[in-house]
Amino acid sequence: MAQDLTESLHERQNILNNRYVLEQAEQHLELGGTLYNGDIVFTKQQVMTMFEISDATIERYLSSYTEELKNNGYKTLRGTKLKEFKSLAFGTLINEGTKTTVLGVFTFRAVLNLGMLLTESESARLLRSRVLDIVLDVMAERSGGHTKFINQRDEDYLLAAVQEDNYRQNFTDALDNYVEGNKWKYGIFTNLIYQSIFKENATEYKKILKLNTKDNIRETMYSEVLNLIASFEAGIAHELKIASNSKKSRLTHKEAKALIQSFETHPLFNPLILNARTKMASRDLCFRDALHEKLEAYIKAVPEADFERFLGEKSKSLEEQLSDPETLAVFKRLKDR
Known part of the structure; x- marks a missing residue:
């Protein structure tokens, strides 16, 4: 632009x-x-x-x-x-x-x-x-000529991605065990989390970042956003279990939706959501020339530390990080948990 x-x-x-x-x-x-x-x-x-x-x-x-x-x-x-x-x-x-x-x-x-x-x-x-x-x-x-995955140059990205993947599994298991419905519920409730955190569903996010249909959108997200998604997934999985056990049956979509939406207004998440929205809106406009119109009010100047984080000497592509034996060993240990 x-x-x-x-x-x-x-x-x-x-x-x-x-x-x-x-x-x-x-x-x-x-x-x-x-x-x-x-x-x-x-x-x-x-x-x-x-x-x-x-x-x-x-x-x-x-x-x-x-x-x-x-x-x-x-x-x-x-x-x-x-x-x-x-x-x-x-x-x-x-x-x-x-x-x-x-x-x-x-x-x-x-x-x-x-x-x-x-x-x-x-x-x-x-x-x-x-x-x-x-x-x-x-x-x-x-950035190596492209910025689609500039988020992955952050040395914190790999750990955040692995941890989020683990919590993602717990979340989908909870949907299987405690919520009524078919396979479409995974996308429906995942979009509810996205909308709570950054006001966009998966389709809107892909359009803004000009992603391909087969691109995994979480592979383009910053570590802070992934960590917050993981927190939502872990907390919601826990609450779904409690609510379902209390009801002694699976929750309806309406009941599960209300539970998820309540997370956005919980005081615990307010500063974390503000931080995630600010970083996503500001960094994507700066590094990817991508404007999240629903987050426009959160745009700020990107601090000097972020340029070091994503463009500096310590920043590396994911391929470079995984070529390092020590990093690869840590990655394998996390995946095996």
């Missing part, structure tokens, strides 16, 4: 939180700047020249987006820090005034941030276009 960085805070922050994109952008954009305390920084005058904007324009953006720009590296230098910077900046302060006592500087990250905001600057528009190209290149390179 088209990305309008000038209007979307979380899409701007998703780029700025991705250190792999920042590294590539710093290398390819070659904006210059001065090395100060380990960061490349730019004076306000340099940024004005870079984007061909006036002092009034940059001040307006600094006022309107103060918190965002500060969070991404804009800072003011005074006293000793300003003196230190002046000694490093050589001739770059020529237009700042010889008696400057306070100086605003932008880190490279803050310059990109401002470039994503500016609507008056053609230079900023070109920068946004180049940055979006870099994002695509980095995602393709670090």
